[in-house]
Amino acid sequence: MEEMHARLAKLPTFSLVAxxxxxxxxxxxxxxxxxxxxxxVPFADMLHMQRTLLRFKEKGFDARRFFGFERYNIILSxxxxxxxxxxxISRADAVKxxxxxxxxxxxxQYNQIATQLSPNYLVSLTEEPDKKEGGLKSNKRALxxxxxxxxxxxxxxxxxxxxxxxxxxxxxxxxxxxxEGHIQSxxxxxxxxxxxxxxxxxxxxxxxxxxxxxxxxxLPKEGKPLLFLxxxxxxxxxxxxxxxxVDIFETDYPFVHAEKGFALSFEVKMPEETVxxxxxxEFGRNAKTISLKEEKYxxxxxxxxxxxxxxxxxxxxxxxxxxxxxxxEMTGFVLxxxxxxxxxxxxxxxxxxxxxxxxLDRFSSWFLxx
Numbered sequence: 580m581e582e583m584h585a586r587l588a589k590l591p592t593f594s595l596v597a598x599x600x601x602x603x604x605x606x607x608x609x610x611x612x613x614x615x616x617x618x619x620v621p622f623a624d625m626l627h628m629q630r631t632l633l634r635f636k637e638k639g640f641d642a643r644r645f646f647g648f649e650r651y652n653i654i655l656s657x658x659x660x661x662x663x664x665x666x667x668i669s670r671a672d673a674v675k676x677x678x679x680x681x682x683x684x685x686x687x688q689y690n691q692i693a694t695q696l697s698p699n700y701l702v703s704l705t706e707e708p709d710k711k712e713g714g715l716k717s718n719k720r721a722l723x724x725x726x727x728x729x730x731x732x733x734x735x736x737x738x739x740x741x742x743x744x745x746x747x748x749x750x751x752x753x754x755x756x757x758x759e760g761h762i763q764s765x766x767x768x769x770x771x772x773x774x775x776x777x778x779x780x781x782x783x784x785x786x787x788x789x790x791x792x793x794x795x796x797x798l799p800k801e802g803k804p805l806l807f808l809x810x811x812x813x814x815x816x817x818x819x820x821x822x823x824x825v826d827i828f829e830t831d832y833p834f835v836h837a838e839k840g841f842a843l844s845f846e847v848k849m850p851e852e853t854v855x856x857x858x859x860x861e862f863g864r865n866a867k868t869i870s871l872k873e874e875k876y877x878x879x880x881x882x883x884x885x886x887x888x889x890x891x892x893x894x895x896x897x898x899x900x901x902x903x904x905x906x907x908e909m910t911g912f913v914l915x916x917x918x919x920x921x922x923x924x925x926x927x928x929x930x931x932x933x934x935x936x937x938x939l940d941r942f943s944s945w946f947l948x949x
C-alpha cells in the first residue's frame with residue numbers, strides 16, 4: 580500500500596488501458612521493472628466475468644491478484660477513448676454497455692461488479708451521447724444521468740466500499756451552459772476527481788485546448804480535484820494538457836504503436852544549453868517513431884533506440900526485432916511493448932521534472948521541435 584501511495588504521488592502520470600483483464604503483451608514478470616502506476620480496466624471487460632468475480636469474493640480470492648494488478652492503482656471505467664462502450668437509453672438508472680452486443684446495465688449492477696473488483700478509483704456509470712446525433716438532447720441526458728448516478732454511487736459506496744474513490748464523469752460537450760451547470764453541481768459534492776471524456780480522435784490541438792479550458796475555468800484554483808483525461812495519449816497531448824492541469828492520462832498509446840510494429844523513438848533529455856523561447860510550441864505534430872518492419876533494419880545490429888536503457892534495447896537489436904515481426908512472432912511485439920512503455924514512462928518523468936522546475940514550456944518547445 581505504501582508503494583502504491585508513493586506511485587500516486589508522481590503526477591502527472593498515465594494509466595494504461597487493459598484489454599480483457601490484461602496489459603497488452605505484458606505479464607507480471609516482464610512488467611515488473613516498468614514504471615507503471617495506474618491501470619484502467621474497462622467495465623465492459625468485467626461484465627462478462629460477473630459470476631467469476633462474485634465467486635472470487637465469496638471464496639476470499641483477490642481479483643486484483645488474479646489479473647496481476649495488485650501493484651497498481653486500478654481505475655474501473657465505463658468509458659474509454661479508443662472505442663465507444665456505452666450507449667444511452669431512456670431509463671434514468673441504466674445505460675447500455677457493449678458486451679458482445681449492447682446489454683442493459685443498471686446502476687446497482689454496475690456498483691455491485693465494481694466492488695467485487697475493489698478498484699482504487701471508480702468512474703461512476705455514465706453514457707456516451709450518439710456521436711452521429713450529438714445534439715443538445717442526448718448531451719443533456721448524458722450529463723444529467725452522470726450527475727445523478729455519481730451522487731447515488733458516492734452514497735452507496737460509503738457503506739459498501741469506503742476505500743474506493745468515486746470519480747465524476749464529465750462529458751466534454753460543446754454545449755457550454757450544460758457543462759458549467761454540471762461541474763458546479765459536482766463541486767458542491769466535494770468530488771475527489773473528474774474523469775474527462777468525449778474528445779474525438781479528429782480533434783486538433785486548438786479544439787482540445789478549448790474543450791479542456793472550458794472545464795478548468797470552473798474549477799477552484801485551490802483544492803482542485805484530480806483531473807483524469809480519456810484521450811489519445813500522444814506526447815503532444817500530454818505536454819499540452821499537463822500545462823492545462825490534467826493529472827492522469829488514460830491511454831493505450833504505447834500498445835497501439837507496438838501492435839503496428841513501431842518503436843517510440845522521440846528524445847526525452849533536453850540539452851542544458853537550450854535557450855528559453857528559441858522555439859515556438861506547435862502542438863499537433865506527431866512524435867517520432869520507427870517502423871521495425873521496414874527492410875532497412877534487416878541487418879541493423881544497433882539497439883531499438885540509441886541511448887535507451889530499457890530491457891529490449893540493452894539486450895536485443897533492431898535486426899532481431901525486425902526478424903521477429905516479419906515472422907509474426909509474438910516475442911517481437913512483447914519487446915516493442917516493453918520498450919514503448921519504458922520510453923513513455925521516461926517522457927512522463929521528464930515532464931514531472933520540468934513541471935516542478937517551472938521549465939515545462941521550454942521543454943515542450945524543445946520536444947516539439949526535435
